[in-house]
Amino acid sequence: MKKLFIMCLISGFISVMFGNYIFNIYKNKLDDTLEVISTNEKVYMLLYGSYNSKEKVDNLKISDYLLEVDDFYKVYIGITRTIENANIIKEIHKQLGNDIYIREKIINNLEFLDYLNYNDNYEKKSNEEILNIQKNIIKKYKELFNE
Helix, strand or coil: HHHHHHHHHHHHHHHHHHHHHHHHHHHHHHHHHHHHHHEEEEEEEEEEEEEECCCHHHHCCCCCCCCCCCCCCEEEEEEEHHHHHHHHHHHHHCCCCCCEEEEEECCHHHCHCCCCCCCCCCCCCHHHHHHHHHHHHHHHHHHHHHH
């Protein structure tokens, strides 16, 4: 009986030590994962215009855009990760006769940031291809942010 009690005590002690070790490893990995998930990234939003009524927005001749409502109705027609790409898109719209303004925004949706990083490459692309890429980025943003 005494041997059984000692064996149970030793195995209980070993179990507690081993469980604590496994828990600490899990906790450290979880902290690292949460740090990556909560990473905020700066993106550049391309502002088409800011309007004081929804009717003015509805009368615009563009179809793929994001609408942000605060004091005004802000219409965004593009999102990119670099200021260089933002300037490329701005120049394309300037050639089309549109004045575009670049605004910074912080986004922490990892799926959208990965999508943006994968698609946000305009090297050796025509203006039409760049505008189509931006339409797809806008659609993905709407899909992920339920807009």
